[in-house]
Amino acid sequence: MTQLSTVLITGASSGIGAVYAERFAQRGHDLVLVARDGARLESLASRLRTEHGVAVDILRADLTQADDIRLVEARLRDDASIGVLINNAGIAQSGSFVEQTGDAIERLITLNTTALARLANAIAPRLAQAGEGSIVNIGSVVGLAPELGMTVYGASKAFVLFLSQGLSLELNPKGVYVQAVLPAATRTEIWERAGIDTNAIPEMMDVNELVDAALGGFDKREPVTIPPLHDDSAWGTLQAARQALLGGIKQSHAAERYRSVGAH
Numbered sequence: 001m002t003q004l005s006t007v008l009i010t011g012a013s014s015g016i017g018a019v020y021a022e023r024f025a026q027r028g029h030d031l032v033l034v035a036r037d038g039a040r041l042e043s044l045a046s047r048l049r050t051e052h053g054v055a056v057d058i059l060r061a062d063l064t065q066a067d068d069i070r071l072v073e074a075r076l077r078d079d080a081s082i083g084v085l086i087n088n089a090g091i092a093q094s095g096s097f098v099e100q101t102g103d104a105i106e107r108l109i110t111l112n113t114t115a116l117a118r119l120a121n122a123i124a125p126r127l128a129q130a131g132e133g134s135i136v137n138i139g140s141v142v143g144l145a146p147e148l149g150m151t152v153y154g155a156s157k158a159f160v161l162f163l164s165q166g167l168s169l170e171l172n173p174k175g176v177y178v179q180a181v182l183p184a185a186t187r188t189e190i191w192e193r194a195g196i197d198t199n200a201i202p203e204m205m206d207v208n209e210l211v212d213a214a215l216g217g218f219d220k221r222e223p224v225t226i227p228p229l230h231d232d233s234a235w236g237t238l239q240a241a242r243q244a245l246l247g248g249i250k251q252s253h254a255a256e257r258y259r260s261v262g263a264h
């Protein structure tokens with residue numbers, strides 16, 4: 001694998017994924033662009049080929065469908081030129097849990113977590129074998145805080161963060177870089193698609209600024225990049241608190257406050 005490996009980007013037809021495609025093309029990488037909207041992918045691909053002289057393949061796939069997920073998995077497994085996976089495709093949802101349908105919840109979880117994990121799983125063994133390559137998973141700050149009021153979406157993004165941190169522990173020693181990117185509200189189509197009114201959201205980041213910051217974290221090989229977090233010591237404090245809690249849960253007996261329960 002050369003340093004300028006091919007980059008496969010899911011959700012490349014708009015928003016954050018389309019800007020990643022632009023930026024990696026500017027850096028001279030060939031691309032594989034994945035999404036459902038073939039016409040949009042083709043028009044982006046054709047512009048990037050012309051403007052940057054890179055090879056761009058498109059792969060139409062609905063990543064909520066098992067057969068389509070398998071198609072992308074096969075490409076990641078078999079195409080040795082692909083050294084970077086940008087696991088970006090995702091959807092949000094409006095409404096509270098009791099207003100959401102089971103089918104819509106399943107669709108969100110399949111796209112935001114199952115597809116993302118399966119695609120990482122498809123490429124990871126090959127990258128580990130090669131001793132190089134990168135997996136970038138797009139999470140969200142919403143995954144840090146149930147208080148932000150998007151329970152299922154937030155839970156899917158908490159999964160993305162946990163998975164990324166776990167994969168980082170497993171794969172970093174094998175030479176594979178794993179990055180979780182946690183954007184906050186960013187101006188893309190995701191809001192309209194989910195039926196969320198953005199007028200109520202005062203702080204929205206421009207999508208170009210978001211991706212450039214995420215790539216800044218990528219170049220520094222940060223395991224977790226939170227573009228809108230200005231004081232990064234807050235993240236360090238949270239991680240230190242988590243480590244401290246770990247020390248307290250390696251116990252063979254239940255905590256004192258629960259011990260009287262069985263005695264009745």
Ligand SMILES: NC(=O)C1=CN([C@@H]2O[C@H](COP(=O)(O)OP(=O)(O)OC[C@H]3O[C@@H](n4cnc5c(N)ncnc54)[C@H](OP(=O)(O)O)[C@@H]3O)[C@@H](O)[C@H]2O)C=CC1
Pocket residue numbers: 010011012013014015016017034035036037038040061062063064088089090091092111138139140141182183184185186187188189190191193
């Ligand atoms: N914008 C924001 O405020 C934030 C976004 N994020 C995350 O960023 C990621 C990208 O979102 P963003 O760019 O904002 O949103 P967009 O809606 O602009 O882009 C989403 C992309 O995912 C693709 N996609 C949607 N459904 C499917 C599907 N079933 N199968 C395959 N591809 C699909 C869309 O393409 P197509 O319709 O052609 O399939 C599109 O390319 C998401 O994971 C999102 O959760 C995180 C925090 C904040």
Ligand SMILES: CC(=O)[C@H](N)C(=O)O
Pocket residue numbers: 092093139140141142150183184185186190191194
């Ligand atoms: C895109 C969303 O709906 C969400 N609020 C987020 O910031 O991740």
